[in-house]
Amino acid sequence: TGPDQDPSGYAVTVGGVGSRSLDPDDSTLFADLQPDDYTVTISDVAVNCTVSGGATRNVEVNADQESGVTFDVSCSSLVGDLEVNVSTTGPDQDADGYDVRLNNDPGTDMHVDVDGTALYEDLSTGIYSVTLVDVANNCSIVGSDVKSGTVAFEATETVDFDVECTQRTGSVEVSVSTSGQDQDGTYTATLVGVGSQTVTDATPATFDDVPVGEYTVTLSAIADNCSDADGDASEPVTVTQNDTSPVSFDVTCTQLTGDLRVTATTTGDDLDTGYTVSVDLSLIHISEPTRPY
Numbered sequence: 001t002g003p004d005q006d007p008s009g010y011a012v013t014v015g016g017v018g019s020r021s022l023d024p025d026d027s028t029l030f031a032d033l034q035p036d037d038y039t040v041t042i043s044d045v046a047v048n049c050t051v052s053g054g055a056t057r058n059v060e061v062n063a064d065q066e067s068g069v070t071f072d073v074s075c076s077s078l079v080g081d082l083e084v085n086v087s088t089t090g091p092d093q094d095a096d097g098y099d100v101r102l103n104n105d106p107g108t109d110m111h112v113d114v115d116g117t118a119l120y121e122d123l124s125t126g127i128y129s130v131t132l133v134d135v136a137n138n139c140s141i142v143g144s145d146v147k148s149g150t151v152a153f154e155a156t157e158t159v160d161f162d163v164e165c166t167q168r169t170g171s172v173e174v175s176v177s178t179s180g181q182d183q184d185g186t187y188t189a190t191l192v193g194v195g196s197q198t199v200t201d202a203t204p205a206t207f208d209d210v211p212v213g214e215y216t217v218t219l220s221a222i223a224d225n226c227s228d229a230d231g232d233a234s235e236p237v238t239v240t241q242n243d244t245s246p247v248s249f250d251v252t253c254t255q256l257t258g259d260l261r262v263t264a265t266t267t268g269d270d271l272d273t274g275y276t277v278s279v280d281l282s283l284i285h286i287s288e289p290t291r292p293y
Contacts (some may be wrong), residue, residue: 002075006046010073015039024073030141033061040069045154049075079122080151082132083158088114090165092211094136098163101131108134114163123151130159138241139165168212168241175204175246176219180253184223185252191237210239217247225254 005024012028013019015038020028022042040057050070051166061067084100100118102108112118112132130147140163149157174189178201189205190196192215197205199219219233227233229250237247261276 001073004045004046004048004078005075006049008044010042010071011044012071013041013043015062016039029066033110035061035063037061042071042073045073046075046078048078049073053080055207076151077122078125080125080153081156082120082128082130082149082151083156084112084118084120084132085111085158085160086114086116086118086132086163086164087160088139088163090139091167092138093137093258096134098132099134101133102128104131125151125153127151132161132163135163136165136168138168139163142250150155150250169209170212170239170241171244172207172210172215172217172237172239173204173244173246174207174217174219174253175248176201177248178226178251178253180226182223182225182256183251183253184226186221188220188248190218190220191287192218206244212239212241219249219251222251224249225256 007024009021010025011019012022014030014033017030017033017038019029019133022028024237030293037058037060042055043050045051045055050073052074055071057069059067059069077159082102086098086100095114097113097116098113098114099109102120108120110118110120115256127148127150130149131145132141135141138162142164147159147161149159152156172191174191174197176187176189178185185200187199188196189199191207191210194207194210194215197207199205215237217237219228221254222228222233235247235248235249237245239245260279264275264277266272
């Protein structure tokens with residue numbers, strides 16, 4: 001009785017007489033035996049089947065009588081377990097983990113952590129192909145991507161995957177556009193937590209091999225007569241893998257102005273009523289007196 005019965009049946013042996021094959025639900029007759037005590041054994045029983053009361057019977061055969069021996073065999077499903085272990089090394093590991101897939105069937109997918117175990121229980125015995133899927137593109141499986149596991153009855157087969165990850169990086173390019181008068185044109189771009197570089201209108205600053213993530217870029221060394229259009233000279237930026245993220249600043253400058261005080265001190269008699277002051281770039285000239293200043 002039960003599932004997964006062995007269609008090849010069994011072997012029945014009568015001690016001192018011989019053996020015969022016996023189908024799972026059948027009988028056989030050993031005829032013309034001498035009256036005596038005999039041992040009857042059933043063998044070739046599948047691993048998932050058991051014989052109630054044991055596989056050996058003692059029976060007495062009497063003259064002109066038929067003696068009977070009955071073996072009750074119970075079978076259970078031929079199943080076992082498959083354990084898939086994953087170990088991950090390196091930076092920037094995928095926090096979402098992976099999926100384990102059997103026989104390339106998405107319906108069998110089971111989640112497994114980056115350092116974890118997926119257990120398939122009560123699988124039918126046989127050979128399975130085991131694949132680790134949803135592996136981040138900065139990670140790779142050591143050795144073959146597909147492994148095989150043989151599930152045996154009431155046993156646990158183990159399949160191991162080793163995964164190595166590398167840091168995902170991208171780039172940030174910082175550019176500046178300056179307008180207005182008395183431009184300085186040279187600034188300092190800082191990618192906070194990474195470093196600083198000089199940036200000009202003609203030459204952007206490029207930060208390479210930056211780990212993916214969220215950052216802030218600031219612009220400093222701005223002349224007093226210049227200001228960033230947004231007012232705070234700070235911009236957020238997201239670094240993505242194998243990509244260049246642009247950041248731009250618009251700087252506006254105004255005319256540099258200041259005050260010049262000219263003082264004239266005159267001594268003696270018959271003083272003039274005043275003078276005229278002319279400013280020509282860096283030259284200060286005092287000409288004919290016209291008014292005090």
